[in-house]
Amino acid sequence: EAQVTQNPRYLITVTGKKLTVTCSQNMNHEYMSWYRQDPGLGLRQIYYSMNVEVTDKGDVPEGYKVSRKEKRNFPLILESPSPNQTSLYFCASSLRPTGLSSYEQYFGPGTRLTVT
Amino acid sequence: DQQVKQNSPSLSVQEGRISILNCDYTNSMFDYFLWYKKYPAEGPTFLISISSIKDKNEDGRFTVFLNKSAKHLSLHIVPSQPGDSAVYFCAASPIGGSNYKLTFGKGTLLTVNP
Numbered sequence: 001e002a003q004v005t006q007n008p009r010y011l012i013t014v015t016g017k018k019l020t021v022t023c024s025q026n027m028n029h030e031y032m033s034w035y036r037q038d039p040g041l042g043l044r045q046i047y048y049s050m051n052v053e054v055t056d057k058g059d060v061p062e063g064y065k066v067s068r069k070e071k072r073n074f075p076l077i078l079e080s081p082s083p084n085q086t087s088l089y090f091c092a093s094s095l096r097p098t099g100l101s102s103y104e105q106y107f108g109p110g111t112r113l114t115v116t
Numbered sequence: 117d118q119q120v121k122q123n124s125p126s127l128s129v130q131e132g133r134i135s136i137l138n139c140d141y142t143n144s145m146f147d148y149f150l151w152y153k154k155y156p157a158e159g160p161t162f163l164i165s166i167s168s169i170k171d172k173n174e175d176g177r178f179t180v181f182l183n184k185s186a187k188h189l190s191l192h193i194v195p196s197q198p199g200d201s202a203v204y205f206c207a208a209s210p211i212g213g214s215n216y217k218l219t220f221g222k223g224t225l226l227t228v229n230p
């Protein structure tokens with residue numbers, strides 16, 4: 001089954017304790033991205049990756065890191081989490097867009113993070 | 117500056133009737149538009165898309181209409197079913213480019229009453 005998986009689904013942590021949220025896709029997609037969803041703000045992009053070893057900032061990258069060492073995985077790293085990073089996080093993937101076409105992004109089930 | 121706007125936070129319709137969800141955008145670089153459906157505790161699920169070279173795309177009960185001059189698109193669901201009750205997000209992006217970023221609206225909660 002084609003899917004995007006995220007782990008953990010729920011996480012409660014304390015300020016400053018480093019954490020990693022994993023994301024994996026089995027569709028051989030080049031493009032992967034992280035979004036956060038907050039009440040009243042919709043979904044906002046954190047980081048994206050167009051291919052292995054190619055990553056760049058989205059709209060709200062502060063406090064986050066990513067890496068793309070393998071095509072299927074795109075972990076989100078919070079080196080020193082703070083309460084304002086309490087949010088619902090989604091990983092997404094798609095085929096790489098070209099100058100002529102775009103493709104729908106497939107989303108993971110989400111990770112609800114609470115930082116106290 | 118909100119580039120994709122869904123001005124109705126919620127919509128309630130009767131089963132069997134038409135549901136119309138609206139979306140406006142301001143960025144004239146957008147030329148690919150999508151609708152996603154989201155149930156609680158799940159990720160957004162792709163529903164239907166349309167590129168700017170078309171003004172209508174249909175898939176079963178779902179039809180998306182695009183009015184480029186008005187920078188407006190709408191999603192029609194006919195007939196509406198209780199299982200359609202979910203949050204619907206409108207999203208937009210430019211075709212191609214260095215970042216295939218989807219810019220999302222804030223969503224509309226659709227409730228279909230039996």
